[in-house]
Amino acid sequence: MTDVSAPSNNVQNAISGISLRSASLSYEGKVVFEDLDLDLPVGHMTCLLGPSGVGKSSLLRYIAGLSGNGAEATVSGRLLFNGTEGSKADVAYLAQQDLLLPWLNVLDNVMLGSRLRGVRPDCGRASALLERVGLRGQEKSRPASLSGGMRQRVALARTLMEDRPIVLMDEPFSALDAITRFELQELASSLLAGKTTLLVTHDPLEALRIGHRLLLLTGSPARFETPIDPPSEPLRDAGTVEVAALQAAIMERLTAAKHQARAASSNAQIQAGQ
Amino acid sequence: MNVSPAERSNNARAKRAAAPSGQSNAGSTTSILEEEAVKSGPDLRAAAARRERLLRIILPVVILTAAILGWEAMVRIKEIPHYILPAPSLILETLVKDWAVLSVSLVKTLEITFAALAVAVAGGVGLAVLFTQSKWIEISFFPFAVILQVTPIIAIAPLILIYVDTIPVALLICAWIVAFFPILSNTTLGLNSADHNLRNLFQLYGATRWQTLRYLRLPAAMPYFLGGLKIAGGLALIGAIVAEFAAGSAGRGAGLAYRILESGYRLNIPRMFAALLLISVTGILIFLTFSLLSHLMLRKWHESAIKREN
Numbered sequence: 001m002t003d004v005s006a007p008s009n010n011v012q013n014a015i016s017g018i019s020l021r022s023a024s025l026s027y028e029g030k031v032v033f034e035d036l037d038l039d040l041p042v043g044h045m046t047c048l049l050g051p052s053g054v055g056k057s058s059l060l061r062y063i064a065g066l067s068g069n070g071a072e073a074t075v076s077g078r079l080l081f082n083g084t085e086g087s088k089a090d091v092a093y094l095a096q097q098d099l100l101l102p103w104l105n106v107l108d109n110v111m112l113g114s115r116l117r118g119v120r121p122d123c124g125r126a127s128a129l130l131e132r133v134g135l136r137g138q139e140k141s142r143p144a145s146l147s148g149g150m151r152q153r154v155a156l157a158r159t160l161m162e163d164r165p166i167v168l169m170d171e172p173f174s175a176l177d178a179i180t181r182f183e184l185q186e187l188a189s190s191l192l193a194g195k196t197t198l199l200v201t202h203d204p205l206e207a208l209r210i211g212h213r214l215l216l217l218t219g220s221p222a223r224f225e226t227p228i229d230p231p232s233e234p235l236r237d238a239g240t241v242e243v244a245a246l247q248a249a250i251m252e253r254l255t256a257a258k259h260q261a262r263a264a265s266s267n268a269q270i271q272a273g274q
Numbered sequence: 275m276n277v278s279p280a281e282r283s284n285n286a287r288a289k290r291a292a293a294p295s296g297q298s299n300a301g302s303t304t305s306i307l308e309e310e311a312v313k314s315g316p317d318l319r320a321a322a323a324r325r326e327r328l329l330r331i332i333l334p335v336v337i338l339t340a341a342i343l344g345w346e347a348m349v350r351i352k353e354i355p356h357y358i359l360p361a362p363s364l365i366l367e368t369l370v371k372d373w374a375v376l377s378v379s380l381v382k383t384l385e386i387t388f389a390a391l392a393v394a395v396a397g398g399v400g401l402a403v404l405f406t407q408s409k410w411i412e413i414s415f416f417p418f419a420v421i422l423q424v425t426p427i428i429a430i431a432p433l434i435l436i437y438v439d440t441i442p443v444a445l446l447i448c449a450w451i452v453a454f455f456p457i458l459s460n461t462t463l464g465l466n467s468a469d470h471n472l473r474n475l476f477q478l479y480g481a482t483r484w485q486t487l488r489y490l491r492l493p494a495a496m497p498y499f500l501g502g503l504k505i506a507g508g509l510a511l512i513g514a515i516v517a518e519f520a521a522g523s524a525g526r527g528a529g530l531a532y533r534i535l536e537s538g539y540r541l542n543i544p545r546m547f548a549a550l551l552l553i554s555v556t557g558i559l560i561f562l563t564f565s566l567l568s569h570l571m572l573r574k575w576h577e578s579a580i581k582r583e584n
Contacts, residue, residue, distance in 0.1 A: 066474050091478065099475050102575040103493045116481045116489065142575050 017042040017166060017196025018063060023077030025055075025062055032058045033222040038215075042082070045189070045197040045234065047211035049204060049250065051258045055222040056200045060170050063198065064093050081166060092164040096171040098151040100143040100158075106130065107139040110158045129157040133187060149180035156184070160191055167192055169199045173206065185210050189235045204250040208243050210234045214250070218257035220264065225253065360544040365551060368544040376533060376545075380552055383529030386442065386514040387560075390449030394506055397450075398457030399499065403487065406465040423455035427513055431520030441521055441528065448517030453510035460502030464495025497576045500568035507560040515553060 020038040024031070032055040040046050050056050061067045067075055081090045100109045110130060111121035127139060133153040143151050152172065159167060172188070173181040189210040201207050207214045208230055216225040228246065230236065236243055342362050348354070349361040356364055369376065401419075405412035431448050438444040468491045476486045518531030530549045537545040572579035 061474075064474075064478060066477065093475065093478050095471060095475075097469075097471055099469070099472055101472070101490070101493070103496075112489075113479050116476070116479045116485055144575055144577075144580050 017044070017082060018198065019078075019080040019083075020063070021078040021080070023059075023062060023079065024075070025058055025067055026074045027058070028072045031221040033217075036077070036222070036224070038224070040196055040198060041212070042196050043194050044212040045192065045199060045210055046213045046215060047207035048198060048200045048215050048217060049202070049207055049254065050217035050222070051254055051261060052202065054217050054220070054257075054261075056217055057170050059217065059222070060168050060198065060200050064091055064168050090164055090166050092159045092162040092167045094155055094159045094167065094169040094172045096174055098143070098148075098155040100151055100154055102143050105140050105142055106135065106146070106154050109143065109154055110161050112158065113162050126157070126161055129160050130154070132191065133157045133160075149176050149184070152176060152180075152184060153187075156188060156191070165196060167195050167197045169197065171200055171202065174202065181206070186235055204247050204254070205238055205243075207250075208246055209236050209238055216250070216253060216257075218253075218260075220261060225257075357541050357543050360547055364544050365547040369548040369551065372545055372548060376530070376549060376552060379528070379530045379533045379549070380556070383511070383514055383518070383531070383553075384556065386445045386449055386517075386529060387510045387556075390446050390453055390513060391507060391510040393446070393450050394453035394457050394510065395503065398454050398502070398506075399461050402458055402461035402465055402495075405462050406487075406491065407483075412462070419455055419458055422451050427452050427516050428520060431517050434517075435521055445514060445517040445521065445528070448520070449510050449513035452513030452516075453506040456502040456505040456509065457499065458502075460498045460505075461495055464498030465491045467498070468494035497568075497572055497578060500564070500571065504561060504564045504568060507564050508557050511553070511557050511560060 018038070018040040020036055023036045023038070024034045026032060026034075036059075048056050048059065058067060062075065063079065065079075067073050078085070100106075101112065104112070107123070107126055107130070108115075110126045111123070114121035130136065130139060133156055135150060135153055135157070138146070138150070143154065146154070152175075155172070159169075169188075173184050176184065185206055199207070199211065204214075211230070212234060214228040214230070216228070217223070218225055228250065230246055231242060346361050346363060349359055360368070401415070405416070427448055430451070431444075434447050435441070435444045438447060465487075472490055472494075473486065476490055481489070514529065515531045518529050519535065521528065521532075522535060530553055533549045534546050537543070537549065569579055574580075
């Protein structure tokens with residue numbers, strides 16, 4: 001069940017955008033996940049759902065190569081991008097916080113990556129990307145003068161500016177209001193088309209709207225449940241019966257996982273008490 | 275309520291006019307009043323804001339002037355001799371009359387102050403950067419900084435004056451010791467307070483250690499550094515003055531503190547006060563300059579300096 005190729009989407013690529021082989025991560029002696037395998041199809045948006053604290057973000061940070069920097073973390077396993085041993089150079093990352101540098105203006109924030117690589121930044125492309133995310137004329141503004149939604153658009157433009165084949169997103173829209181979130185989901189879905197994307201979210205509807213495939217991560221240590229492949233291509237209409245039924249099914253599974261986790265932790269407490 | 279007298283009498287007239295027509299019109303009367311209030315609302319609020327801004331400047335000026343006038347009056351009425359308490363007018367007169375002597379001393383004190391501040395900035399920021407590169411360096415050397423900071427400068431100054439032959443260098447070291455710590459400790463805090471998510475982002479972008487310092491940690495430390503600079507500016511002046519006092523007559527021809535000592539020996543109390551006034555004004559100017567600098571550098575992006583609607 002952990003070997004996830006994508007039959008329903010008829011993608012039979014020999015290589016995967018992202019592959020994990022027996023990936024393990026423990027943090028301060030507690031196993032977050034162990035012996036995890038994962039294959040994400042090239043050019044598809046995969047959404048990762050699961051109860052809070054299950055290790056979704058940890059898995060994302062593992063793939064981004066960011067989990068090894070604490071002394072308390074133990075990391076092992078193989079990570080392959082497009083069939084070759086992983087390199088960070090292929091990955092762009094979009095977080096829940098916009099992570100803009102407040103002292104730089106919008107344009108300089110978008111071109112941060114080029115500047116750090118010592119490449120002459122492509123001003124025209126950055127402006128064009130800003131226009132595509134609906135921020136024309138805001139090039140010279142500082143992040144502090146923008147709304148939360150606008151800041152996240154800048155962050156999206158910066159992620160796209162990097163033009164990496166793989167994009168990792170960690171609840172990028174969860175701090176936004178419903179309308180803005182809706183708009184940004186559509187925007188991200190169209191702008192990230194063709195890239196291998198892994199989106200961590202706690203919103204089943206978001207996953208159902210823009211994901212090619214939905215993964216559920218549950219339990220401790222965390223395991224993947226059977227993936228969900230919604231019919232038809234994204235962007236899906238949230239109002240259809242199928243989507244509503246799938247959403248209900250996901251909610252049911254997440255609720256069950258949460259109850260299980262709660263029971264397990266209270267059992268552990270009782271045992272620790274004895 | 276911010277209702278001007280004219281407004282109030284208008285309202286009263288409106289009420290009086292409405293009264294004879296009896297109860298049936300009461301509803302419409304209040305609605306007229308409400309309309310008036312709504313219309314005049316923004317104007318009134320703007321007027322109140324203007325008044326507050328004005329009071330903010332006028333009030334301290336008035337109180338300070340009153341205190342000085344009271345001082346002047348007391349000296350004149352009680353006929354206090356000028357060698358005990360000079361009147362403000364006499365202090366000002368002395369300041370003008372002795373400007374040639376005092377200005378030379380002021381320049382000397384300022385030289386020490388700013389030289390010490392410059393060394394403190396260079397040393398404080400440099401050491402802070404070193405601290406953040408390795409926690410072992412920080413653990414090893416931070417105690418020294420704390421020891422230097424907590425030992426009263428007035429107690430170390432005589433020792434430094436014994437060990438260091440050149441008086442200006444000795445004064446500089448004293449002023450530096452006092453000014454150094456706020457810059458070091460604030461900048462260290464600032465460098466460490468860069469958001470760890472941003473540090474991850476820089477790591478993902480493949481930024482080198484130097485780039486992370488240059489483009490992330492140093493800018494993030496800027497507000498903290500500027501806060502430290504505001505404190506250190508005043509402290510450098512105090513350090514310089516204290517060191518001059520400790521140097522005493524050995525600091526002949528030196529700064530303002532020496533003038534105060536000298537005037538004390540000669541019972542030239544007005545000149546003592548004049549020198550004191552110069553020190554205070556200098557301290558205030560240093561503080562204001564650094565406050566302005568800090569505001570100008572941070573107003574575009576830092577929470578402490580951005581103007582908000584509310």
